[in-house]
Amino acid sequence: xxxLFFQAATAAYLLAALGYVVYIIKPSHKWTGEASLWATLAxxxxxxxxxxxxxxxSGRIPITxxxxxxxxxxxxxxxxFLIMEFRYKIAALGSFMLPLVVVLxxxxxxxxxxxxxxxxxxxxGWLGIHTSFAVLGDAAFAFACIxxxxxxxxxxxxxxxxxxxxxxxxxxxxxxDTLSYKALTLGWPLFTLGMITGxxxxxxxxxxxxxxxxxxxxxxxxxxxxxxxxxxxTLGWRGRKMAVLSIVGFVFVLLSFYVISRVNIGxxxx
Amino acid sequence: xxxxxxxxxxxSAPIEVREKLNxxxxxxxxxxxxxxTYEGIRESLIVSTCNRVxxxxxVNDSAKGIDRIKQFISDYxxxxxxxxxxxxxxxxxxxxxRHTFRVASSLDSMxxxxxxxxxxxxxxxxxxxxxxxxxxxxxxxxxxxxxVAKRVRTETKLAEGAVSISSAAVELAKKIFGxxxxxxxxxxGAGEMAELAAQHLLGNGVKNIMVxxxxxxxxxELAKEFNGDAIRFEHFPDALVMVDILICATGAxxxxxxxxxxxxxxxxxxxxxxFMIDISNPRNIDPEVDKVDNVYLYDIDDLQSxxxxxxxxRAKEAEKAEKLVELEVETYLQWExxxxxxxxxxxxxxxxxxxxxxxxxxxVSSMNDISEDHKRAMDIMSQAIVNKLLHAPLVVxxxxxxxxxxxxxxxxxxxxxNLDRELKRPVHEGKTGMQRSEVxxxxxxxxxxxx
Numbered sequence: 001x002x003x004l005f006f007q008a009a010t011a012a013y014l015l016a017a018l019g020y021v022v023y024i025i026k027p028s029h030k031w032t033g034e035a036s037l038w039a040t041l042a043x044x045x046x047x048x049x050x051x052x053x054x055x056x057x058s059g060r061i062p063i064t065x066x067x068x069x070x071x072x073x074x075x076x077x078x079x080x081f082l083i084m085e086f087r088y089k090i091a092a093l094g095s096f097m098l099p100l101v102v103v104l105x106x107x108x109x110x111x112x113x114x115x116x117x118x119x120x121x122x123x124x125g126w127l128g129i130h131t132s133f134a135v136l137g138d139a140a141f142a143f144a145c146i147x148x149x150x151x152x153x154x155x156x157x158x159x160x161x162x163x164x165x166x167x168x169x170x171x172x173x174x175x176x177d178t179l180s181y182k183a184l185t186l187g188w189p190l191f192t193l194g195m196i197t198g199x200x201x202x203x204x205x206x207x208x209x210x211x212x213x214x215x216x217x218x219x220x221x222x223x224x225x226x227x228x229x230x231x232x233x234t235l236g237w238r239g240r241k242m243a244v245l246s247i248v249g250f251v252f253v254l255l256s257f258y259v260i261s262r263v264n265i266g267x268x269x270x
Numbered sequence: 271x272x273x274x275x276x277x278x279x280x281x282s283a284p285i286e287v288r289e290k291l292n293x294x295x296x297x298x299x300x301x302x303x304x305x306x307t308y309e310g311i312r313e314s315l316i317v318s319t320c321n322r323v324x325x326x327x328x329v330n331d332s333a334k335g336i337d338r339i340k341q342f343i344s345d346y347x348x349x350x351x352x353x354x355x356x357x358x359x360x361x362x363x364x365x366x367x368r369h370t371f372r373v374a375s376s377l378d379s380m381x382x383x384x385x386x387x388x389x390x391x392x393x394x395x396x397x398x399x400x401x402x403x404x405x406x407x408x409x410x411x412x413x414x415x416x417x418v419a420k421r422v423r424t425e426t427k428l429a430e431g432a433v434s435i436s437s438a439a440v441e442l443a444k445k446i447f448g449x450x451x452x453x454x455x456x457x458x459g460a461g462e463m464a465e466l467a468a469q470h471l472l473g474n475g476v477k478n479i480m481v482x483x484x485x486x487x488x489x490x491e492l493a494k495e496f497n498g499d500a501i502r503f504e505h506f507p508d509a510l511v512m513v514d515i516l517i518c519a520t521g522a523x524x525x526x527x528x529x530x531x532x533x534x535x536x537x538x539x540x541x542x543x544x545f546m547i548d549i550s551n552p553r554n555i556d557p558e559v560d561k562v563d564n565v566y567l568y569d570i571d572d573l574q575s576x577x578x579x580x581x582x583x584r585a586k587e588a589e590k591a592e593k594l595v596e597l598e599v600e601t602y603l604q605w606e607x608x609x610x611x612x613x614x615x616x617x618x619x620x621x622x623x624x625x626x627x628x629x630x631x632x633x634v635s636s637m638n639d640i641s642e643d644h645k646r647a648m649d650i651m652s653q654a655i656v657n658k659l660l661h662a663p664l665v666v667x668x669x670x671x672x673x674x675x676x677x678x679x680x681x682x683x684x685x686x687x688n689l690d691r692e693l694k695r696p697v698h699e700g701k702t703g704m705q706r707s708e709v710x711x712x713x714x715x716x717x718x719x720x721x
Contacts (some may be wrong), residue, residue, distance in 0.1 A: 029425070081551070158442070158445065158446065158566050159560070159566065161568065161572045161575075161576075165574065166432070170445075171448070172444060172445055172446060172447055172448035173445065173446050173447075173543060174446065174447050174448045174543070175448045205632060234538070236540035236541050237541065238540070238541040238542065238543075238564060239541060239543065239564045240563050240564070241563065
């Protein structure tokens with residue numbers, strides 16, 4: 001039953017991704033933008049339902065293991081996207097965000113969705129708090145990255161004086177620069193809270209706040225990158241350089257999720 | 271009854287002639303009322319803009335209608351018929367419908383796809399509506415024209431992309447800044463082009479304009495015109511810090527704005543982007559400036575090529591739009607042809623209902639002790655029989671009329687159901703259409719019986 005919700009959600013995301021791509025390359029098909037938004041919303045509701053079912057079935061918040069982590073990241077990204085979309089009404093965001101979510105969730109389609117037992121030592125309220133902060137932070141970073149990609153495309157076209165097909169759909173440089181900065185100022189504190197709550201949890205589980213396991217180290221690097229980025233912004237960095245840095249930052253986030261967590265050492269292996 | 275359009279436009283007559291035929295908005299109701307006094311003019315509408323003067327009318331007879339409308343223009347503007355015949359174009363019937371749709375969709379405009387004409391057509395229609403000079407035909411025609419124009423706008427890219435240098439600059443500025451509200455503009459040099467661009471920016475929400483010019487007096491003059499500030503030419507590099515949009519047209523023979531200047535300004539304004547438009551020849555902004563991050567430099571050629579691309583794009587879209595218009599003309603004609611069958615359909619319904627009622631009354635009154643329930647049941651049954659019997663003939667009538675083959679079918683229907691019983695001899699096939707065409711649409715069926 002609950003798997004049906006999951007399949008419905010992914011099908012809706014896939015449809016929305018396709019619709020959004022059509023939206024950005026076919027200026028005469030305006031309605032595809034709106035239709036895709038509704039598909040995304042429907043998909044998200046199914047996704048949340050699936051999440052809730054899985055939660056009640058396993059008796060714990062379903063954010064452990066690779067499957068659940070990626071699933072949760074996808075959900076978080078859609079959540080952030082929907083908020084931004086309803087707030088700013090920039091359908092072109094979806095043309096980049098939805099395909100990214102679909103691609104990122106590929107492992108989820110392949111992996112077994114079987115619920116795994118958790119080590120008793122980790123069972124704690126901190127699990128939900130730590131992972132929620134961390135994933136929401138990551139989702140905000142993903143959003144900043146997407147906006148930055150869009151910024152770079154538009155910037156390139158403006159500089160080259162060659163205004164391509166999707167030019168008319170992209171929002172102004174100013175809005176994209178502002179939005180990406182907003183996403184960073186939202187993502188960094190969340191990510192920080194994720195790290196703090198993680199170390200509190202580590203202390204209650206293992207008796208040590210920090211043990212330099214690969215994921216912890218990597219997260220620290222990511223955290224520093226975004227800190228530097230925000231600092232440079234206050235020094236007056238803007239536009240293209242900021243966009244590039246924000247994309248680099250998110251590459252670190254992705255590596256953390258897809259590579260570091262898979263390295264079979266340390267506590268974060270799932 | 272038919273539609274005719276008589277008029278002239280930028281394509282057929284120079285402005286000297288167009289202005290002689292102009293109707294000002296305040297005189298329109300009066301002109302419309304005068305026009306309606308001419309024989310055979312049933313509905314009318316006058317569109318008068320700087321690019322076109324056109325009279326749209328529904329008339330009893332096209333040829334006579336054209337003549338009367340020309341006579342009206344000649345009388346109203348006191349011009350000789352010879353002059354008018356030379357510069358006026360005439361679109362009767364189908365051509366008139368097509369022309370109306372093309373005008374509304376801005377396919378007949380000087381600048382393809384410009385939006386103004388639709389608004390002007392709507393205004394003209396409102397005036398005619400208030401003066402009560404429109405009826406079934408023109409109401410349908412104009413409403414349809416408006417919906418065709420909207421369809422063209424949404425389904426083609428006819429109106430997309432700036433087609434003048436100034437509007438191209440505004441479009442680019444919006445791509446960089448989003449809104450132009452509260453942006454600071456500097457005019458460097460006071461050429462005509464710069465002035466034009468500045469005007470366009472002001473129209474799009476820019477509030478603050480600074481003017482710098484070698485002769486300070488001219489700068490002051492221009493600043494006053496734009497409600498902005500004049501600054502001394504040698505101070506402009508310092509003022510660059512505040513500038514979001516720089517329009518440069520000094521007429522100098524060398525670069526006036528260089529990379530160092532821009533770098534300094536950007537640093538001070540914390541890299542907030544600057545949009546620079548160099549419309550001078552030779553160029554006044556060093557092309558090197560474009561390499562600086564957060565600076566977007568467009569020279570006259572860049573803007574012109576954007577305009578050219580857009581104009582080409584519009585011309586291409588116009589082909590699509592023409593096809594759309596053609597489709598819509600056909601649906602309009604179908605509607606118009608279907609009108610042919612209306613009087614016959616009404617006659618047929620009336621006659622059959624008459625028979626049914628009489629027979630029903632007769633039957634009911636001959637029966638004693640009949641209950642209300644039974645009465646109702648019989649009433650319903652008789653209605654059902656009539657409706658079922660009528661269904662096929664009515665469908666055939668409508669279809670034949672819509673397909674433009676109504677005359678024969680209508681004649682046969684009238685004969686089969688004996689709808690022209692008052693006539694001594696049956697109506698000749700083929701003539702019905704013409705006879706009916708002499709008759710107003712609403713309530714026309716009554717008179718057609720007496721013919």
